[in-house]
Every structure is written in C-alpha cells, then in structure tokens.
Amino acid sequence: MLETEENSAEPETVALSDEEVALLVQHGDKDKFAVLMERYEKKLLRYGRKFLSDKENVTDAVQEVFIKTYQGIKSFDPDQRFSPWIYRIAHNMFVNAIKKNSRNPVSFIDFDTLVAHPTYDDTAPADREQKEMRVLIDRGLAGLPPNYREIIVLYYLEELSYKEIADILRVPIGTVGIRLKRAKEFLKKQLPERAKDFE
Amino acid sequence: MNTENNHNENKNKNDIMQSVLEKIKAGDIRMRSKSFFVGKMVVIIIVALMILLTSAFFVSFISFSLRASGRLILLGFGWQGLKAFILTFPWGLFLIDLVLLVILERLLRSFKFGYRSPLIYLLGGVFVVVILAGLAIDEETSLHAAVWHAERSGGAPGFFLGSLYDNVRQPPHDEGLFRGTVVFMGIATPGGPAFLILKSDDQDSDIDDAATTSLVWKVILPPNLNSANSVDVGIGDQIFVAGDVLPDGVHAYGIEKVPNVNTF
Numbered sequence: 001m002l003e004t005e006e007n008s009a010e011p012e013t014v015a016l017s018d019e020e021v022a023l024l025v026q027h028g029d030k031d032k033f034a035v036l037m038e039r040y041e042k043k044l045l046r047y048g049r050k051f052l053s054d055k056e057n058v059t060d061a062v063q064e065v066f067i068k069t070y071q072g073i074k075s076f077d078p079d080q081r082f083s084p085w086i087y088r089i090a091h092n093m094f095v096n097a098i099k100k101n102s103r104n105p106v107s108f109i110d111f112d113t114l115v116a117h118p119t120y121d122d123t124a125p126a127d128r129e130q131k132e133m134r135v136l137i138d139r140g141l142a143g144l145p146p147n148y149r150e151i152i153v154l155y156y157l158e159e160l161s162y163k164e165i166a167d168i169l170r171v172p173i174g175t176v177g178i179r180l181k182r183a184k185e186f187l188k189k190q191l192p193e194r195a196k197d198f199e
Numbered sequence: 200m201n202t203e204n205n206h207n208e209n210k211n212k213n214d215i216m217q218s219v220l221e222k223i224k225a226g227d228i229r230m231r232s233k234s235f236f237v238g239k240m241v242v243i244i245i246v247a248l249m250i251l252l253t254s255a256f257f258v259s260f261i262s263f264s265l266r267a268s269g270r271l272i273l274l275g276f277g278w279q280g281l282k283a284f285i286l287t288f289p290w291g292l293f294l295i296d297l298v299l300l301v302i303l304e305r306l307l308r309s310f311k312f313g314y315r316s317p318l319i320y321l322l323g324g325v326f327v328v329v330i331l332a333g334l335a336i337d338e339e340t341s342l343h344a345a346v347w348h349a350e351r352s353g354g355a356p357g358f359f360l361g362s363l364y365d366n367v368r369q370p371p372h373d374e375g376l377f378r379g380t381v382v383f384m385g386i387a388t389p390g391g392p393a394f395l396i397l398k399s400d401d402q403d404s405d406i407d408d409a410a411t412t413s414l415v416w417k418v419i420l421p422p423n424l425n426s427a428n429s430v431d432v433g434i435g436d437q438i439f440v441a442g443d444v445l446p447d448g449v450h451a452y453g454i455e456k457v458p459n460v461n462t463f
Contacts, residue, residue, distance in 0.1 A: 037216050066219045067228050075236040170314035
C-alpha cells in the first residue's frame with residue numbers, strides 16, 4: 001500500500017526527527033520516505049519557485065530532487081542535519097535547470113569564494129527586517145542574478161543559518177555573509193524600478 | 200483565488216509524492232548502496248593523490264632541468280640573466296602543472312575542508328605543498344638522474360616520459376647559455392680583452408651528434424676582468440657561460456663553475 005498524506009503522519013513518526021526518519025529509510029523502510037517528502041515538498045516547491053525563472057519546471061525539478069534524494073539516501077550521515085543535505089541536492093538540481101534553460105548561465109568562476117570575507121554575525125533577522133524583506137522579495141526577486149536570488153530565498157524564506165547555507169552552496173561562511181549583504185543592496189536598488197511596474 | 204492556489208499546490212504535492220512513491224514501489228528507482236558512495240569517495244581520493252604526485256613530479260622535473268641545463272645559474276647574473284631565465288623557463292610544463300592544480304582544487308571541494316576555505320587559500324596551500332614536494336623529490340632523490348640514464352640507454356618507461364628527458368641537460372644556446380670545458384685561457388692585451396676557449400664534449404650534450412659535441416666557443420670576458428684567473432677557473436674546468444653571441448665570440452656577462460650535482 002502506498003503511503004499517502006493522510007496515513008503517513010502516524011503519531012510515532014511525527015515525533016521522529018528528519019534524521020531518524022532518514023535512518024529508517026536507509027535501513028529499508030521505504031514507506032517512511034513519504035514522511036520526508038511530506039515535510040519537504042512545500043519548502044522545496046517554494047524554494048524552486050523563487051529560484052527558478054521558469055515556473056513550469058519547478059514541479060519536475062522537485063520530483064527529480066526527491067528521486068535523487070532517495071537514490072542517494074545511503075550517503076546521508078544521520079549524525080548531520082538532513083535539511084542542508086536535501087537542500088544541497090535541490091540546489092544542484094535547480095542550478096542545472098537554470099544552466100539548461102538560460103542564455104546567461106551561472107558563472108563557472110565564483111568570485112565571492114576567492115578570498116576570505118569577514119564573518120558577519122548570523123543573528124536571526126529581526127521581525128521588522130524579516131517583514132520588510134518579504135515585501136521586497138515578492139516584488140523584486142525576479143530581477144536578481146541567480147546566486148543572489150538563491151541566498152535571499154534560503155536565508156529569509158527558508159530561514160536557514162549561515163552555516164547551513166554554506167554547506168548547501170559549498171562556499172565559505174564568510175562568502176554567505178558578503179553575498180547576502182550584496183543581494184539585499186541589489187534588491188533595494190531595484191525597488192524604485194519595480195515600484196514603477198506596480199503603479 | 201487563495202483556495203484555488205492552495206488546491207493547485209496540494210494537487211502538485213500529491214502528484215509529486217504519488218509519482219515518486221509509485222516509482223519506488225515499482226523498483227524504477229532504487230537506493231544506491233553505501234559501498235557505491237564509499238567507492239566514489241575512494242576514487243576521488245585516489246585521483247586527487249595521483250594528481251598531487253604527478254604535479255609534484257612535474258615540479259621536481261622543472262627543478263631538475265633548470266639545474267641540469269644551467270638555467271638556474273642565470274638568476275645570479277643580474278637583469279640580463281633574469282631575462283634569459285624567464286625566456287628559457289619551461290612554461291609549457293608549468294602551465295600543465297597549473298591545470299592539474301586547478302583540477303585538484305575542484306576535487307578537494309568535495310570535502311568540507313575544501314569548500315569551507317576561500318579559493319585563494321586552498322589553491323595557495325595546494326601550490327605550496329606541490330612545490331615543496333617537488334623540490335624534495337629533486338634534491339633528496341636521484342629519480343631524475345636515474346630516468347635520464349635509462350632514457351639514454353633506451354630503457355626509459357613510456358614514450359612521453361622518455362621524450363621529457365630529451366636534451367634536458369642541453370643549455371639553451373639560442374639564449375646565450377653554454378656549458379663546456381675550458382681548453383685555453385688568454386690574458387688581456389692592449390689589443391683585446393681576456394678570453395677563454397670553451398669546448399663542449401660528449402658529457403655535455405644529450406645529442407649524439409658530432410656537429411654539436413665538437414662545438415668550440417671563444418668566450419670574451421667582461422672589461423672588469425683582465426684575466427681568466429680572476430673568475431677562478433682553470434684549464435680543464437667545466438663551466439657555464441651566459442653571454443651575448445656576437446660575430447667575434449660570446450661576450451660573457453656571467454661565468455659559473457658547473458656544480459658536482461650536474462655531473463651524473
């Protein structure tokens with residue numbers, strides 16, 4: 001019997017962490033994979049919609065993410081956090097989708113990772129900043145370059161920490177801080193143009 | 200509108216979940232075994248080590264060839280020597296080595312210590328390790344001398360490796376660097392400067408060619424040296440000479456005795 005939304009949320013499963021569920025899947029409990037999909041599907045769809053420019057590919061891309069996750073589940077170390085791991089798979093999938101569909105592919109050389117950057121304080125954004133950024137994000141994200149778009153989504157919408165984002169993007173932690181700073185500045189500069197579109 | 204969006208989202212979710220679960224149940228997608236990933240990591244480590252060793256080998260070969268051909272001594276001969284050194288440096292091999300280092304850096308990014316470090320630190324660290332390893336191979340082992348001897352007697356392993364050692368000891372005459380044995384020393388006269396007669400011999404060249412092995416050069420010493428003795432050489436000494444080739448001979452700007460390590 002296939003696990004569905006209605007019966008995958010058994011009380012004992014709800015109490016399990018992502019890492020514990022992944023461990024069960026690794027040991028052969030394939031049905032438990034539905035639990036992981038249930039927990040991450042909405043997040044990954046949101047991440048994909050904000051990151052990819054072609055919304056029609058998001059569903060296919062997210063499906064591929066889950067397929068790759070299942071195929072590679074035995075490479076996951078349950079002592080680490082599951083969330084950055086699956087987001088890493090999603091990041092790779094979405095970047096490949098952008099490369100396939102874009103005339104201006106993601107740059108091969110990542111200049112932000114060339115040198116060390118000061119590590120910015122990874123304080124959770126204050127409520128007010130969070131609300132302001134969500135407004136800016138809704139209005140201005142499409143005009144950002146992919147690497148800025150992604151970091152804004154991961155930090156403000158997916159609410160991941162600098163360390164988690166560094167592990168997903170495979171960049172130094174300082175690079176996360178500097179890229180986020182630049183992304184916010186870029187977004188704010190764009191806002192006057194975007195505001196005109198809505199008049 | 201919100202209800203319709205929520206409905207579409209739920210439909211998408213169910214489609215994705217159902218599709219993936221059906222594929223799992225049908226066996227269309229399977230979990231890869233742990234040994235697959237362990238094996239993949241082992242392959243990456245082996246390839247990285249091979250690249251590291253190959254890169255270090257190239258560095259050691261560059262060091263060996265600079266010593267053996269005498270090009271290293273050019274660095275002690277001021278700006279002229281530096282210019283000749285830069286022109287005769289094996290840049291092709293150096294470029295191949297750089298490409299190997301870039302590949303190695305990409306492989307190291309598979310590991311946390313790799314991607315957590317800024318690129319310049321990672322590349323710089325790898326570069327330093329490779330340089331030190333290469334210099335150690337050249338200075339502490341007789342690997343290249345052994346391969347050179349094997350190549351001379353037709354026993355060098357592999358075509359590429361053998362061709363690498365072709366003319367490795369040959370100084371670049373076109374850039375004004377020569378090696379030979381002093382066969383005559385002339386003192387300065389009112390009519391002319393002090394000079395040496397230098398003769399190349401079989402030991403100096405990799406080319407078994409009488410035209411090359413019997414070369415003789417007149418080396419004219421700089422004006423501030425009024426005899427060959429002032430450069431502390433004598434008849435029978437093997438020396439390197441760096442100079443400008445003119446019709447009346449080689450006008451030397453640098454002379455150095457051949458170190459013992461070059462005779463192998």
